Amino acid sequence: xxxxxxxxxxxxxxxxxxxxxxxxxxxxxxxxxxxxxxxxxxxxxxxxxxxxxxxxxxxxxxxxxxxxxxxxxxxxxxxxxxxxxxxxxxxxxxxxxxxxxxxxxxxxxxxxxxxxxxxxxxxxxxxxxxxxxxxxxxxxxxxxxxxxxxxxxxxxxxxxxxxxxxxxx
Numbered sequence: 001x002x003x004x005x006x007x008x009x010x011x012x013x014x015x016x017x018x019x020x021x022x023x024x025x026x027x028x029x030x031x032x033x034x035x036x037x038x039x040x041x042x043x044x045x046x047x048x049x050x051x052x053x054x055x056x057x058x059x060x061x062x063x064x065x066x067x068x069x070x071x072x073x074x075x076x077x078x079x080x081x082x083x084x085x086x087x088x089x090x091x092x093x094x095x096x097x098x099x100x101x102x103x104x105x106x107x108x109x110x111x112x113x114x115x116x117x118x119x120x121x122x123x124x125x126x127x128x129x130x131x132x133x134x135x136x137x138x139x140x141x142x143x144x145x146x147x148x149x150x151x152x153x154x155x156x157x158x159x160x161x162x163x164x165x166x167x168x169x
Contacts, residue, residue: 005154006045012149013040013048016142024052024138029129032056036135050142052135063133067125077122087117 021038028036036054043049054063064072082088 016146017050020138020142023141027134062129063135065128069125069127077124080121080123089117
C-alpha cells in the first residue's frame with residue numbers, strides 16, 4: 001500500500017472509532033453512557049481494529065441479556081441468596097402487591113407492608129437493552145459508515161497515489 005492510502009485509511013478508522021463511541025453512548029442506558037470507551041489499534045498497514053468496551057457490573061447483562069432471556073450462554077434462572085443474613089427480606093402487602101402513590105409504583109413510608117422472607121430467589125434475568133443491546137447496533141452502524149466512507153473517498157486517495165507514483169517514476 002502506498003503512503004497516501006495508508007494515512008487515509010488510518011484517518012477514516014479514527015473517525016469511525018469516535019463515531020462508534022458516540023453512537024454506543026446514544027443507544028446505551030443512561031447509567032452506562034459514561035463508561036463506554038472505544039479504541040483504535042493498528043496491526044498492519046491495512047489491518048485496523050476498533051474495540052468498544054463498557055466496564056460496569058451490569059454492562060454484559062444490558063448488552064446480551066441474562067438468565068432465561070440471555071442471547072449468549074446457558075439460559076436458566078439464577079439464584080440470589082443472602083450474603084450476611086439467614087433470609088432475604090422484601091416488603092410485601094398481599095392485599096395490594098404493587099402500591100401506587102401519585103401514579104407511580106412505590107415502596108415508601110406511606111405504605112406499611114408486611115415482610116416476605118425467602119432463603120433464596122430464582123431470578124429470571126433481564127432481556128438485552130431495547131431488545132438488541134447497545135454495542136452491537138453501534139458496531140453495525142459503524143461498519144455501514146466505514147463502507148460508505150471507503151466507497152466514496154478511497155478512490156480519490158488511490159488516484160492521488162497513482163499520480164504521485166507516476167510523477168516520481
